[in-house]
Amino acid sequence: MSEADGWVVPVVGGIEEIAHRYDGFILDVWGVLHNGVEPYPRVVDTLYRLKRAGKRLCVLSNAPVQAETVAGRIEKIGIPRDAYHHIMTSGEEVWQHLKHRPDAFYQGLGRRVLHIGPERDKGMLDGLDLERVEDAGAADFVLNTGPGEPADTVATYQPVLDAALARNLPMVCANPDLTVMRGPEVLICAGSLAQAYEAGGGTVRWHGKPFPGVYRTCLALLGVADKRRIVGCGDSPRTDVAGANAAGIDSLLVAGGLHADEYRFVPGNRLDPQHLTRVLTDGPRPTAVVGRLNW
Structure with missing residues (x-):
């Protein structure tokens, strides 16, 4: 009690x-x-x-990807599409905001994006009027969809986070989760990177x-x-x-x-x-x- x-x-x-x-x-x-x-x-x-x-x-x-992507992934795992009525993801919410720019934060982001995340998430940029750049010095903002490799830690990304912080780049976090299970393993998610970015004084827009x-x-x-x-x-x-x-x-x-x-x-x-x-x-x-x- x-x-x-x-x-x-x-x-x-x-x-x-x-x-x-x-x-x-x-x-x-x-x-x-x-x-x-x-x-x-x-x-x-x-x-x-x-x-x-x-x-x-x-x-x-x-999940830091669009809803249709998750529907396909969980179908392959064994959860049929007809077992539920609707599906929504944090990534879908981010994509819609980047597409339609519904508020002042998004209207002010710019078009050059530094993507922190695995290649499998790059579809998040499809259909958007954005230019993907490879370093913080050329970016207007950071799109954070999580670590690129399962073994990565926050320390893996500290140099790029520090570079983005030095330019005061806003970050869009497409997955607020700190960790996730993959079988018996516990892996970090985008939320852990965004949390570290905020702790360093950065601005983060969270979705999901x-x-x-x-x-x-x-x-x-x-x-x-x-x-x-x-x-x-x-x-x-x-x-x-x-x-x-x-x-x-x-x-x-x-x-x-x-x-x-x-x-x-x-x-x-x-x-x-x-x-x-x-x-x-x-x-x-x-x-x-x-x-x-x-x-």
Whole structure:
């Protein structure tokens, strides 16, 4: 029990226990639907069960690429396109902003972009009136989609971050996640680089969870009028729980993802509410916790 206020996080054994409360589900991808290599057991069946029950499903990923790219990637992993209704990504939100320049920040960015990220993300520049440059000295802004190689660390990019800081270049971060799971490994994401850039005094425009813009888009896609009938499901208190809470919807924390060890998640075992309460009480508080997205 939380010593401060008596809060104890509710733990549910499966989605069936709470499905009746909701008409719309916003679903994280990595750590909830799959581990970067394959879907978690029974997840696809759960998605189809929710659809058959008349629930509206919107997949929401902090992936630094467009939504169609993620749909194709998770289909190859084993999550069919007909298992959900809609898909949105932080990268899609960035692309739309770079395309349409909807506010003063984007209108002032300029056209010469230094891309920090792997070659597989270069499609983020397709269809945009931008010139890709190779060093900070020639750039108007930085587009950060994450590390180029799995083994990279923040230190790998410190020289380019320092060069961008020296010119006071604004950064657009296309993935606020700090880390992600790929099988059993934990790798850094664009958010770790953006965090270091901010710590050095740089300006960062963040997109995706937990920021409100992407939730407004998902709520519009779901078309559920009563926000009390919508729940956001994810494995990160920092992004998924905080984002859902700020959007005025319920949040379901999935314990078997990125923080499985911290939450003492063991497949097949009941989660310990007291331990989870101690771990979660000082951060964003979920409406409930489930081990995995199973029925």
